[in-house]
Amino acid sequence: MPPLVRAEKVTKKILHSASGERAEHEVEILRGIDLEVQQGEMLSIVGASGAGKSTLLHVLGTLDLPTSGRIVYEGQDVTHLPSSRLADFRNRSIGFVFQFHHLLPEFTAVENVMMPGLIRGAPRSAMHAKATKLLDDVGLKHRLSHRPGELSGGEQQRVALARALVMEPKLVLADEPTGNLDSVTSEAMHELFFELNRERNVTFLIVTHSEKLASLMPRVVTMRDGRVERDDRKSDVAYREPERSAPEIAPES
Numbered sequence: 001m002p003p004l005v006r007a008e009k010v011t012k013k014i015l016h017s018a019s020g021e022r023a024e025h026e027v028e029i030l031r032g033i034d035l036e037v038q039q040g041e042m043l044s045i046v047g048a049s050g051a052g053k054s055t056l057l058h059v060l061g062t063l064d065l066p067t068s069g070r071i072v073y074e075g076q077d078v079t080h081l082p083s084s085r086l087a088d089f090r091n092r093s094i095g096f097v098f099q100f101h102h103l104l105p106e107f108t109a110v111e112n113v114m115m116p117g118l119i120r121g122a123p124r125s126a127m128h129a130k131a132t133k134l135l136d137d138v139g140l141k142h143r144l145s146h147r148p149g150e151l152s153g154g155e156q157q158r159v160a161l162a163r164a165l166v167m168e169p170k171l172v173l174a175d176e177p178t179g180n181l182d183s184v185t186s187e188a189m190h191e192l193f194f195e196l197n198r199e200r201n202v203t204f205l206i207v208t209h210s211e212k213l214a215s216l217m218p219r220v221v222t223m224r225d226g227r228v229e230r231d232d233r234k235s236d237v238a239y240r241e242p243e244r245s246a247p248e249i250a251p252e253s
């Protein structure tokens with residue numbers, strides 16, 4: 001099985017002009033990223049502010065093109081797909097959860113969750129049933145008809161998560177998903193991620209500054225200055241056979 005997603009020698013350069021200056025200079029934000037993520041993995045991307053984490057997430061999510069290198073999903077290079085096919089692929093295959101959840105303020109929770117399906121022309125009644133079930137799954141059965149402005153930050157974030165899952169993507173990309181939530185609500189969200197991973201085999205790639213969340217994740221990729229500095233898999237340690245003490249021998253009676 002090919003990896004769910006693979007970044008191959010990905011670079012991202014942008015032209016930037018410092019404030020007050022007219023001259024533009026090239027800034028290299030990603031400097032040759034190689035990364036493979038298997039279906040069902042739980043991975044967090046950490047690193048100092050400005051290391052390139054969000055840029056990498058955008059490029060992996062096909063929201064932004066790399067300057068060079070390739071993004072490959074299940075063996076298929078999606079880097080050069082025409083934009084309409086890319087949008088269709090993205091809509092079907094990837095769910096996004098960002099810190100500022102980008103819910104549509106004039107629509108209710110259930111309508112926000114239905115939206116990705118409605119955009120693709122899915123039947124309204126089927127989408128309504130699916131969105132209702134998902135909102136129930138994230139503990140918001142009693143908030144279906146509330147608009148985002150009538151929901152707490154944590155509730156809005158759970159609506160965004162339900163929306164990210166409505167097309168049943170294999171992959172969810174999240175950028176600081178609990179960045180503006182209090183610790184209790186954050187922990188409830190973290191539990192939800194792991195539950196969705198266990199029960200639906202959804203792969204999560206989560207950019208976070210939360211040490212708590214990173215400490216829970218089986219794989220942590222650390223970025224520095226546009227490069228992958230470390231790629232730590234805690235499961236390697238967790239699954240190592242524990243050292244056994246000598247078996248106890250029951251005394252002969």
Ligand SMILES: Nc1ncnc2c1ncn2[C@@H]1O[C@H](COP(=O)(O)OP(=O)(O)OP(=O)(O)O)[C@@H](O)[C@H]1O
Nearest residue numbers: 014016027029047048049050051052053054055056
């Ligand atoms: N459009 C842009 N124009 C100029 N510089 C940019 C642009 N986009 C990103 N950068 C710069 O690229 C670097 C990486 O940005 P990015 O948002 O990926 O970092 P990050 O690791 O996610 O940081 P943070 O943890 O603060 O969110 C930063 O130095 C940022 O200022």
